[in-house]
Amino acid sequence: MGNLLETLGRNIAEPEVAKRLAEYPGLRPEAGDASAEDGTNAVRYLRSAAEGLLVKLSADGQILALFMMSDGKDGGSEFRGELPGRLNFAAEPEEAIRALGEPSSRRAAATYGGHRLGELLRFDWPTYSVHVQFRPDHDGIDLVTAMTARQVPGRSHGQA
Numbered sequence: 001m002g003n004l005l006e007t008l009g010r011n012i013a014e015p016e017v018a019k020r021l022a023e024y025p026g027l028r029p030e031a032g033d034a035s036a037e038d039g040t041n042a043v044r045y046l047r048s049a050a051e052g053l054l055v056k057l058s059a060d061g062q063i064l065a066l067f068m069m070s071d072g073k074d075g076g077s078e079f080r081g082e083l084p085g086r087l088n089f090a091a092e093p094e095e096a097i098r099a100l101g102e103p104s105s106r107r108a109a110a111t112y113g114g115h116r117l118g119e120l121l122r123f124d125w126p127t128y129s130v131h132v133q134f135r136p137d138h139d140g141i142d143l144v145t146a147m148t149a150r151q152v153p154g155r156s157h158g159q160a
Contacts, residue, residue: 004020004066005130005146006020008064008146009127009128010063012057012063021055024053024081025048026048028047030045042059043057043059044056045057049074050077052068052070052078052080053066053067054067055067056147064147065151067143068145070089079144087100087141089140090141091132091140096121096141103122103123104122104123104124106120109136116136117133117136118135118136120132120133124149126149127149128148129146129147130144130145130146131145133145
């Protein structure tokens with residue numbers, strides 16, 4: 001199995017998926033996972049701060065989202081696996097666009113409640129989306145998130 005994105009929408013119990021996740025031996029269940037009080041489906045998380053990876057799972061073990069973090073993001077180390085489009089964390093927005101194509105959505109850098117956020121690009125494919133969040137100081141990528149189409153607000157399964 002190649003890129004970690006190939007695990008999106010699949011179950012962690014599948015042998016190929018389990019083998020791929022085993023490449024990140026630090027992944028552990030995150031404390032406090034529970035169903036939402038508003039009646040939505042329960043989700044669980046596997047996290048490895050040492051490997052810069054957070055995996056969001058449905059209650060039955062389907063991989064809903066992958067969060068690949070830059071060095072220091074949420075107190076962890078930099079994700080060392082392959083990023084979408086073979087990007088690296090030093091990439092800037094125009095490099096991401098060259099690697100991944102025209103973004104489906106682009107949000108300029110902004111400040112929310114005193115917290116600065118860098119530019120955000122979203123790239124949609126039929127069954128998943130990739131979000132690339134840049135650092136506010138134009139110093140590369142802060143976070144890459146890949147999620148199933150159903151997990152993306154405003155998107156439905158199969159929408160490109």
